């Protein structure tokens with residue numbers, strides 16, 4: 564059985580979950596908590612990144628690599644556009660988000676969440692018993708420095724840069740989406756899936772796996788409020804309503820780290 568090791572409410576993890584759901588790939592999911600995840604993931608891949616797919620004893624990490632692998636095994640519905648120029652554009656958009664926009668936006672998001680450990684624990688411990696979430700929130704201040712460092716959150720400048728990246732990404736999808744709403748070509752592709760997964764953190768599409776638990780903490784609420792009303796937020800919610808399908812995340816059986 565394929566297993567996805569993941570964080571909840573994380574753009575790269577949502578990207579892979581979405582592809583697995585669309586292609587109806589039989590699998591189970593194991594949700595990890597940031598911090599304690601390191602030992603578990605490092606044992607499997609030698610790195611600490613999630614998402615990580617376990618397939619027949621092998622580990623595949625990197626959301627783009629995972630999507631490529633899935634496309635060869637489960638070609639339908641296709642996420643890679645058939646036309647060469649649309650495919651090249653979809654891959655360019657994926658790379659731009661994966662390597663530039665998403666990590667920058669994440670700095671602003673994590674900074675806001677880390678200011679209220681209870682909110683951070685509720686988001687990443689979503690679905691766990693309240694006692695576990697409270698215990699995680701209690702120890703989180705000890706790990707907060709490492710999480711900031713690991714994500715390049717160096718101070719107010721990196722947060723301001725994250726906000727600029729969010730404006731850039733929202734502006735891009737609002738401007739680029741044609742009459743049919745797609746970013747590369749005339750059909751849903753990995754470009755929409757990648758941009759949508761990143762922006763879902765800000766759009767919180769209702770009734771979706773990215774709709775986070777409430778209350779979400781005043782700093783994170785202020786961040787969401789800042790972009791509410793942006794046409795890029797409306798694009799993301801519409802994309803989710805049309806293409807996300809699954810309403811909830813789930814965990815498969817097995818121990819959680």
Ligand SMILES: N[C@@H](CCC(=O)N[C@@H](CS)C(=O)NCC(=O)O)C(=O)O
Pocket residue numbers: 570573574575576601611612613614624625626627661713
């Ligand atoms: N380029 C990677 C980035 C993955 C990534 O940054 N994952 C984050 C969660 S969104 C993570 O696992 N961070 C914790 C760590 O690296 O230890 C991908 O596309 O999958």
